[in-house]
Amino acid sequence: MDKLQKSMYDLIVETSTRLPKDVRRAIAKAKAQENAGTRSAMSLATITNNISMADVNVSPICQDTGLPTFKIKTPVGVNQLKIKEAILNAIAEATKDGKLRPNSVDSLTGKNSGDNLGAGSPVIKFEQWEKDYIDARLILKGGGCENKNIQYSLPCELEGLGKAGRDLDGIRKCIMHSVYQAQGQGCSAGFIGVGIGGDRTSGYELAKEQLFRDVEDVNPIEELAKLEEYVMENANKLGIGTMGFGGETTLLGCKVGVINRIPASFFVSVAYNCWAYRRLGVTLNPDNGEINDWLYNEGEEIDFSKEVEEAQEETKSDSREVVLEAPITEEKIRDLKVGDVVRINGLMYTGRDAIHKHLSENDSPVNLDGQIIYHCGPVMLKDEDGTWHVKAAGPTTSIREEPYQGDIMKRFGIRAVIGKGGMGPKTLAALKDHGGVYLNAIGGAAQYYADCIKSVEGVDFMEFGIPEAMWHLKVEGFTAVVTMDSHGNSLHEDVDKSSLEKLAQFKEPVFK
Numbered sequence: 001m002d003k004l005q006k007s008m009y010d011l012i013v014e015t016s017t018r019l020p021k022d023v024r025r026a027i028a029k030a031k032a033q034e035n036a037g038t039r040s041a042m043s044l045a046t047i048t049n050n051i052s053m054a055d056v057n058v059s060p061i062c063q064d065t066g067l068p069t070f071k072i073k074t075p076v077g078v079n080q081l082k083i084k085e086a087i088l089n090a091i092a093e094a095t096k097d098g099k100l101r102p103n104s105v106d107s108l109t110g111k112n113s114g115d116n117l118g119a120g121s122p123v124i125k126f127e128q129w130e131k132d133y134i135d136a137r138l139i140l141k142g143g144g145c146e147n148k149n150i151q152y153s154l155p156c157e158l159e160g161l162g163k164a165g166r167d168l169d170g171i172r173k174c175i176m177h178s179v180y181q182a183q184g185q186g187c188s189a190g191f192i193g194v195g196i197g198g199d200r201t202s203g204y205e206l207a208k209e210q211l212f213r214d215v216e217d218v219n220p221i222e223e224l225a226k227l228e229e230y231v232m233e234n235a236n237k238l239g240i241g242t243m244g245f246g247g248e249t250t251l252l253g254c255k256v257g258v259i260n261r262i263p264a265s266f267f268v269s270v271a272y273n274c275w276a277y278r279r280l281g282v283t284l285n286p287d288n289g290e291i292n293d294w295l296y297n298e299g300e301e302i303d304f305s306k307e308v309e310e311a312q313e314e315t316k317s318d319s320r321e322v323v324l325e326a327p328i329t330e331e332k333i334r335d336l337k338v339g340d341v342v343r344i345n346g347l348m349y350t351g352r353d354a355i356h357k358h359l360s361e362n363d364s365p366v367n368l369d370g371q372i373i374y375h376c377g378p379v380m381l382k383d384e385d386g387t388w389h390v391k392a393a394g395p396t397t398s399i400r401e402e403p404y405q406g407d408i409m410k411r412f413g414i415r416a417v418i419g420k421g422g423m424g425p426k427t428l429a430a431l432k433d434h435g436g437v438y439l440n441a442i443g444g445a446a447q448y449y450a451d452c453i454k455s456v457e458g459v460d461f462m463e464f465g466i467p468e469a470m471w472h473l474k475v476e477g478f479t480a481v482v483t484m485d486s487h488g489n490s491l492h493e494d495v496d497k498s499s500l501e502k503l504a505q506f507k508e509p510v511f512k
């Protein structure tokens with residue numbers, strides 16, 4: 001098995017940096033459906049641009065490379081311990097090379113292991129089979145979409161949809177609700193895997209298993225094929241759109257599986273995956289571990305680089321454009337309105353979960369008066385001279401900072417926060433009170449934003465680990481959309497409200 005580690009390394013790099021063909025086709029289809037000049041069209045243009053940048057740079061499509069999860073099938077007699085060892089080595093190597101973000105954090109101490117290895121990471125699941133080759137598949141599912149997974153226990157009462165009973169129609173309602181509740185926070189447009197039945201654990205397992213299916217396959221169980229088709233048609237009527245900006249495409253794929261349950265339990269488990277749907281697979285020679293074939297490799301490959309020029313044109317939206325550079329005055333912030341596009345130059349500071357908690361109890365190491373905070377945990381590499389380079393740097397989900405953000409903005413005089421998915425009423429009130437703005441960047445567009453970062457000027461809190469440190473970044477032409485302003489307006493609140501109204505049209509029974 002001398003080739004095995006190299007094969008696993010190639011699988012990891014390819015999964016992190018190149019979207020599979022079926023996923024590309026789904027994204028291209030969505031892009032063709034959006035109307036030019038809208039925020040959704042602009043976001044999709046940035047996304048496709050980002051996909052092609054990741055191809056060229058061989059760098060992570062999104063900075064959050066998730067909890068690597070492997071599914072391996074081996075012929076009887078193959079040594080699984082050797083496979084595990086090769087995977088662990090390949091993971092550490094890919095992390096060192098900046099193809100994976102160091103993502104494994106001690107849940108009690110907060111310490112990042114630095115190499116993606118640790119208790120429970122990566123996840124490796126083995127199965128034996130009768131075939132004479134190894135099938136190895138990998139999914140890199142980021143945390144933002146993972147947080148939007150949801151499990152329903154039937155019967156239940158669902159907002160907008162009423163009672164969901166223990167039948168196919170109740171299942172239908174749960175799935176529709178799962179798409180609504182994710183809003184844009186899991187970097188829509190997304191893909192869902194649904195597991196019907198099992199217990200809480202095996203239900204979620206089954207849901208995730210569906211994410212290994214081909215986006216374009218047809219469910220062999222007739223009722224489920226109909227259900228998948230129904231969901232694809234109708235979830236896209238919710239108007240949530242790319243990044244939750246409103247628009248025609250909210251869902252790119254829906255795959256449903258079923259297993260038995262026990263009489264007292266009826267779970268519907270939904271695994272939500274962002275557009276950056278990174279899953280690939282290979283078949284391997286069991287004697288030397290060499291790759292025989294790549295999976296998910298059928299059909300046309302869409303090369304988004306051909307569209308880059310056109311995409312750049314499309315990133316110009318119909319909205320007003322404003323240039324921002326810190327320190328920013330209150331007057332300048334009060335002038336911004338929901339829908340404005342901002343292009344940022346100059347300095348910004350990253351700050352995510354650990355920093356928000358820290359700043360809520362301590363002083364800041366830098367003067368944040370008039371400054372911009374970017375909710376971002378980048379992939380960084382240090383060169384031989386000790387200079388840091390940004391390898392991937394898209395936004396993280398902002399709502400997690402809701403308990404802290406408003407207070408921190410006021411206390412330190414921060415004028416703008418950049419993130420994705422929007423924030424809640426507490427932050428909205430603080431923006432109004434203090435004169436602040438929330439800017440939505442395009443989730444997952446980690447190559448696109450890394451390219452806007454011209455230099456790393458400093459770093460604080462390295463003890464929190466690379467993703468959680470406070471990076472001082474100098475940017476040029478960093479583009480984001482005002483989605484919450486200082487006048488009490490929130491695009492997120494509006495889209496949530498209107499999509500809930502639209503959800504209610506699916507209340508009546510469909511599958512009797």
Ligand SMILES: O=C(O)C[C@H](O)C(=O)O
Nearest residue numbers: 064142143144377396397
């Ligand atoms: O951890 C991150 O960088 C992003 C995360 O996947 C998120 O979507 O919030």
Ligand code: SF4
Nearest residue numbers: 062142144187274444
């Ligand atoms: S930032 Fe968005 S695209 Fe990246 S892993 Fe999180 S949910 Fe997915």
